Each structure stands twice: as structure tokens, then as C-alpha cells.
Amino acid sequence: xxxxxxxxxxxxxxxxxxxxxxxxxxxxxxxxxxxxxxxxxxxxxxxxxxxxxxxxxxxxxxxxxxxxxxxxxxxxxxxxxxxxxxxxxxxxxxxxxxxxxxxxxxxxxxxxxxxxxxxxxxxxxxxxxxxxxxxxxxxxxxxxxxxxxxxxxxxxxxxxxxxxxxxxxxxxxxxxxxxxxxxxxxxxxxxxxxxxxxxxxxxxxxxxxxxxxxxxxxxxxxxxxxxxxxxxxxxxxxxxxxxxxxxxxxxxxxxxxxxxxxxxxxxxxxxxxxxxxxxxxxxxxxxxxxxxx
Amino acid sequence: xxxxxxxxxxxxxxxxxxxxxxxxxxxxxxxxxxxxxxxxxxxxxxxxxxxxxxxxxxxxxxxxxxxxxxxxxxxxxxxxxxxxxxxxxxxxxxxxxxxxxxxxxxxxxxxxxxxxxxxxxxxxxxxxxxxxxxxxxxxxxxxxxxxxxxxxxxxxxxxxxxxxxx
Numbered sequence: 001x002x003x004x005x006x007x008x009x010x011x012x013x014x015x016x017x018x019x020x021x022x023x024x025x026x027x028x029x030x031x032x033x034x035x036x037x038x039x040x041x042x043x044x045x046x047x048x049x050x051x052x053x054x055x056x057x058x059x060x061x062x063x064x065x066x067x068x069x070x071x072x073x074x075x076x077x078x079x080x081x082x083x084x085x086x087x088x089x090x091x092x093x094x095x096x097x098x099x100x101x102x103x104x105x106x107x108x109x110x111x112x113x114x115x116x117x118x119x120x121x122x123x124x125x126x127x128x129x130x131x132x133x134x135x136x137x138x139x140x141x142x143x144x145x146x147x148x149x150x151x152x153x154x155x156x157x158x159x160x161x162x163x164x165x166x167x168x169x170x171x172x173x174x175x176x177x178x179x180x181x182x183x184x185x186x187x188x189x190x191x192x193x194x195x196x197x198x199x200x201x202x203x204x205x206x207x208x209x210x211x212x213x214x215x216x217x218x219x220x221x222x223x224x225x226x227x228x229x230x231x232x233x234x235x236x237x238x239x240x241x242x243x244x245x246x247x248x249x250x251x252x253x254x255x256x257x258x259x260x261x262x263x264x265x266x267x268x269x270x271x272x273x274x275x276x277x278x279x280x281x282x283x284x285x286x287x288x289x290x291x292x293x
Numbered sequence: 294x295x296x297x298x299x300x301x302x303x304x305x306x307x308x309x310x311x312x313x314x315x316x317x318x319x320x321x322x323x324x325x326x327x328x329x330x331x332x333x334x335x336x337x338x339x340x341x342x343x344x345x346x347x348x349x350x351x352x353x354x355x356x357x358x359x360x361x362x363x364x365x366x367x368x369x370x371x372x373x374x375x376x377x378x379x380x381x382x383x384x385x386x387x388x389x390x391x392x393x394x395x396x397x398x399x400x401x402x403x404x405x406x407x408x409x410x411x412x413x414x415x416x417x418x419x420x421x422x423x424x425x426x427x428x429x430x431x432x433x434x435x436x437x438x439x440x441x442x443x444x445x446x447x448x449x450x451x452x453x454x455x456x457x458x459x
Contacts (some may be wrong), residue, residue: 013314015313015314040360043357043360044337044352062359062360112337113353113425114403114421115337118346119355189307
């Protein structure tokens with residue numbers, strides 16, 4: 001029996017395969033083959049899309065053969081640096097992340113299955129640019145950036161701006177993400193990521209809400225608020241009106257409900273709008289409360 | 294174009310020439326002839342193809358064989374020591390945790406790597422750790438019973454081993 005007899009299984013389409021040894025080599029391959037080449041990191045999204053014949057790249061550029069892209073480190077100046085090859089479980093379990101960046105650990109922990117997290121990378125989760133990308137809402141709340149390397153140099157960009165459309169990221173031809181940079185949480189801040197279904201084994205989130213709220217020193221007023229909705233628009237989106245509703249104010253039940261209602265109106269769900277808007281409202285109430293306890 | 298890869302599976306050295314689009318589960322089953330790992334969904338949802346790759350449980354249907362080059366793989370065939378069953382295998386038999394048996398290899402490997410990290414888990418922790426493997430017979434209660442019983446057994450064995458070593 002050879003593999004062509006196993007047609008009932010999900011085989012991969014054929015492709016040409018590269019193992020670059022440097023970032024420069026990877027970028028020049030991506031540049032050379034334009035839209036026909038894709039980056040392989042964890043592969044847990046890419047290979048599934050290929051098996052389902054949603055995409056059939058002619059060339060795969062495996063960046064796992066590039067040394068020094070797998071790191072998680074604190075630069076000592078308020079910035080967590082996550083290499084493109086750091087897996088979700090490595091991020092979740094890293095001492096520095098647990099101690100200083102608990103919300104990054106939460107974003108990693110709430111993405112995918114335990115087995116998937118051993119392979120899938122956070123950078124890959126962002127690059128796939130799914131509206132329901134589980135690591136995106138909290139990273140956007142935290143003001144995280146991606147470092148992008150191309151054939152003509154590097155640039156950084158807010159994760160918020162990196163999502164362009166459903167499954168479309170801001171990478172140009174010949175570019176790849178090499179690092180995620182997360183600034184340390186300001187004092188008197190807390191956050192949470194909630195999704196529905198809460199623990200879904202196989203499905204992507206129907207709706208998710210990430211929030212980070214900064215209070216004043218007396219913990220009386222909201223100084224800053226970030227509320228990001230997942231799976232309710234072509235990209236993860238900031239709920240600006242909801243944020244502005246609570247900024248500078250003292251929180252009470254009425255105000256929280258007002259903000260949540262604003263968030264549900266801002267959401268732009270493409271499917272099941274009534275149901276999703278109601279989920280946004282309920283999850284936003286819970287998220288604001290949990291982030292300000 | 295085929296690529297030459299070297300794998301260590303259950304302690305044995307293998308060399309294969311594989312096309313880059315072959316997945317690890319295909320190569321383990323079709324080239325190495327080890328059919329314990331099953332390909333079922335092919336999309337990383339069911340965990341039936343679970344193997345331990347360099348110490349970590351992964352879905353081998355979503356790993357390219359070329360990407361596993363040089364790595365160490367444990368499949369269900371490598372869990373028993375000769376005729377002596379691993380405590381998890383024995384517990385699955387004793388607790389009737391095997392119905393059709395299709396998910397059993399993935400369940401036992403997921404449990405094995407989990408218990409190595411967390412030897413004395415709660416039932417809830419065990420559930421969460423094993424959520425990546427699906428049993429379509431839905432025999433989860435006995436599977437959890439078996440894993441928790443095996444964890445007791447393994448702790449006991451470790452204690453005895455430590456005492457014996459002194």
C-alpha cells in the first residue's frame with residue numbers, strides 16, 4: 001500500500017521544500033517565489049489549510065532550521081522578546097513570562113490544545129491572521145509589536161496594525177516575522193482573556209474578549225482601558241467606544257453595562273450577528289469585572 | 294525531491310528517503326511499519342496520531358517527516374518493557390478503559406507524558422491535560438480512572454525503587 005492508496009486520509013499536496021540557515025536566506029527565498037512560497041514554523045494551521053486544499057503553496061520555507069529564532073527573554077528595559085520559533089507551551093512555561101508577563105502566559109495557555117501548543121508558535125498564530133487568533137486580543141491590549149525582517153531591512157509594527165483583513169497580515173513580499181515584543185504591564189493594571197466556548201477542544205472561539213485596565217494609585221478611577229474583541233470582525237478589533245466609556249471614570253455596574261453595550265454595538269460580526277453581539281456584551285461585562293477585582 | 298532523514302523510534306535507529314510532503318505519521322506507519330499511531334482526522338483535532346517527539350506529545354499528522362529529522366520518537370510500541378506492561382497499560386486493561394482501542398495509543402502516550410510532569414494530578418488536571426485525545430466510544434470515565442490509578446501505582450513504584458536504591 002502506498003500513500004496514493006490512502007485517498008480517504010488527508011494527504012498533503014506536493015510542494016518544494018527549503019531549509020534556510022539564516023533569516024536573510026529565508027527572506028530571499030520568500031522574495032524570489034513571491035506569493036508561491038510560505039513560511040513553515042509550527043505548521044499546525046498551515047498544514048491543515050494545505051490538507052484541506054484551502055491553500056497550495058508551491059514552496060515551503062521551513063524557518064525551524066534557522067538558529068537563534070527560538071528564545072524568550074527579557075531585555076531588562078521593560079520589553080519581553082519572543083522569538084518567532086518559541087512555541088506556545090514554551091512561552092506559557094517560561095519563568096520570566098510567568099513572573100513578569102502573566103497575561104502573555106494566559107494568551108499562550110488559552111490558545112489551542114496541549115499537543116498543538118507543543119508545536120504551534122505565537123508568531124505563527126499572529127501571521128495566520130485569523131479573526132479568532134487567541135493570542136491576539138491580549139497582545140493588542142498590551143501594545144505588543146512584531147519585528148519584521150525583509151530583504152531590505154527590518155521594521156516593527158503594532159500587532160494591532162499587523163492584522164489587515166481575515167487571513168491577511170501586513171507582511172510584504174520577502175518579509176517574515178522574527179520576534180514579538182511585549183512591553184511590561186503598567187502599575188495598577190490587570191487584564192483577562194475570555195472566550196466562548198470557554199474550553200473548546202477543536203473549535204475556534206465564537207467570540208473572545210481581551211481587556212487590560214489600568215487604575216489610578218488609589219484604585220478609584222480607570223486611567224486607561226483596552227478592550228479587544230476577537231472573532232467579531234475580519235480582524236481582532238479594539239472596542240474604542242467601550243474603552244472611552246470607562247476611561248477616567250469610577251466603575252460601577254451601570255457604567256460597566258454601558259461599556260459592554262457599546263462594545264456589542266461596535267462589533268462587526270460577519271455571521272450570527274445577534275448571537276455574537278450578545279456574547280460580546282456578556283463577555284465584556286465579565287472581562288471588565290475580572291480585570292478590576 | 295526526496296530527502297534523507299534519520300529518526301530514532303523507540304530507541305532504534307531508522308533511515309528513510311522521504312518526499313517533503315510526507316507527514317511523520319505516514320512515515321512511522323508506512324515506512325517503519327509501526328501502526329500503533331493512527332491517523333484519523335488528519336487535522337490535529339483527535340490526537341489518535343499522538344507520539345512523543347523529543348519528550349513532548351505532538352500530533353504526528355501535523356509534523357512533516359523531514360522536520361523530525363534527527364529527533365527522538367516514542368510510539369506506543371516502545372512503552373512496554375518487553376512482555377512487562379507499563380503501569381498505564383496495565384491500568385487501562387484492569388479498568389476496562391479500552392473499548393474499540395483506536396484512541397488507546399494516543400491516550401496512553403498523552404497520559405504518560407502528563408504524569409511525568411505531574412505525578413500526582415487531580416481528576417480535573419488530568420482531564421485538561423488529556424483533552425487533545427478524543428475517544429469516539431466516549432469511554433472517558435474509565436480512561437480517567439485508569440490514568441489516576443496508574444499515577445498511584447507509579448508513585449508506589451518510584452518509592453520502592455528509591456528505597457531499593459539506598
